[in-house]
Amino acid sequence: MSDANGRPAGCWKEFAKGIFSQNPIFVIVLGLCPTLAVSVSIENALGMGAAATFVLLGSNIVIAALMALLGKMLSPEMLAQVKKIRIPIYIVIIASFVTIVDLLMNGFAPALYARLGLYVPLIVVNCIVLGRAEAFAASNGVIASTLDALGMGLGFTLAMLLLSTVREVIGAGKFYGYPVFGPGYSPMLILTLAPGALLTFGLFMGLFRHLKNTRGGNGSL
Amino acid sequence: MDLFELFSIFIGVSLVHNFIFCQFLGLCPYIGVTERTSSAVGMGMAVIFVMTLTSAITWAVYEWVLVPCGITYLYIIAFILVIAAFVQLVEMFLQKSVPALYRALGIYLPLITTNCAVFGVVTLNKIELFGTTNSLLKCIVQGFGGGAGFMLAMLIMAGIRERLEMADVPEALKGMPIALITAGLTAIAFLGFSGLSI
């Protein structure tokens, strides 16, 4: 999934970079708070990943469109003035999408909403969303921003899935709620608790960095 | 006014449900700021200050504006606007009136706007405390306690990390991974508080 394979750069690259080379969790290291808290079970991870991807998609598209429109409509001085207050603008747009997700989840998936609890509204301060808006959507077109959002959202979900698989299978002996090992398995409970998240994540980061170092550090995992 | 209940809230949010070690709120600046004890103290003070005051202000906005107009579902946008504006205001005020404190806090003040912990505590207030008796006081205590617990976590971490710099850490684990593992081990210690109920 890298350019070295001779695949055409452009669309695929914008999408794929969010999964491996610029994975928001393991490479850029943003958005740790929900990752660690939510990765207790695979179901939670999928739900959170979907919600975050929705918000990312919405905010990236709107912000890219808005900045492109303002770039065309306003004079350079006015644009510079607007750029000074860009962060509150992004935050309000992101907060609106998070409100939509909050209400939708509360209405259509109340059990998931009750389990995710505090972390659904917390998507608004998720560094990934604001980070991509500031670093990418503000200066790139709508299509590129859409692909970027999808890639980052997918990368975020996959990272959470990785963590939650380890934590749920070893820590609770279940996979998506279905018991994996027999009844004789005594689960490693520490993994389902708070410390387990930190330890698992730290070890995974170390593993990925080790892989990257031994591969000669050519950027892609 | 039940002081015991307030004390219970304070202990609960600073130790039992510590923001870093239990609820994972505020991890991004946590890893970034705890490389030196001095910066950890500065950030901690700033966070306590912002958390306490925004708890009060968001309570006021919720109870006096959102509830009467029947639009409580907009609390996310309202709270984040309040936090962002408040932090900006405090920054401007400090720069003019108390420049020594402004320089001491440095870049940590603007960093607090997107700090998950600040938004987390006001959302927790909304979920748990709004609508109960004496909710304003309880919110303020929870805000203060959350900040105090955050600062405690950061001081512990900064102290350990300063020593960790001298240690012979394997190459792949240097920097962030070992910091996270350390945090995990400290979190196990904090698990000891989980049976604490007053």
Next chain:
Amino acid sequence: MTSVVAYSTLVLGAMGLALGLLLAISSRVFAVKLDPRIEEVTAALAGLNCGVCGYPGCAALAEAIVAGRAKAKQCPPGGASAVRKVAAILGREAVFAEPSVAAVRCRGGKSAAKEKAVYRGIRDCVSAELLGAGPKACVYGCLGMGSCVDVCPFGAIRMDAENLPEVIEGKCTACGMCVAVCPRHIIALIPIPQKVYVGCVSRDRGKRVKDVCAAGCTACGLCAGLKITPSGKVVIKDNLPEFPPDWEDFKTAAGKCPSHCFVMRKA
């Protein structure tokens, strides 16, 4: 339903407007009048916020320069161009720092120098020095634990295969942090025009040096002899050769030294 929409729009719009106005008014009320020259000077400096000047960040140094408490030459990464720009902005005379580079004056690495003990402790030269003067047999030589590498803000020094620090001259800004941290004062700043330096700081002579290190200067005095150095610029002081920075006829002396102590800079 419509009332919810109406209220939402009105209340949020009003909040946004009110907060915006509040911030706009506060930015006037709490406006801090900064000397505009400070921002210009900040831009003229290197902008690395490395802290080598002793101030917390480039903006702080700029403020001190404008106030007259500091000089632009205190910014080694900025170099001569920063000094010139700042002098132009403030209308003051340009005072340049002498262009220098760090030099590691020890060649007693893994193969040449002996150890007197096995060291199990913090891998830090300052800490090792505190513990019985470190594990190296030579009390003047480089301990090789890399405190200088760790402290360099520019990544201009690295450990080589012989466990000795090597200065990357292109990156070195002569800030002096490695000089300050080395517990044995092995690193020194030498002026750029100087092409050679002595790779040893041992104050001992003769057998005492040879017993602990094959690469040490034994103060044999060959380099000071007029047959080798006709200009007579080398003198042996404190058992080490001393010479001025503009010493020209160093090639013979460098070739004749039995321990190959003279290091030629890869200028």
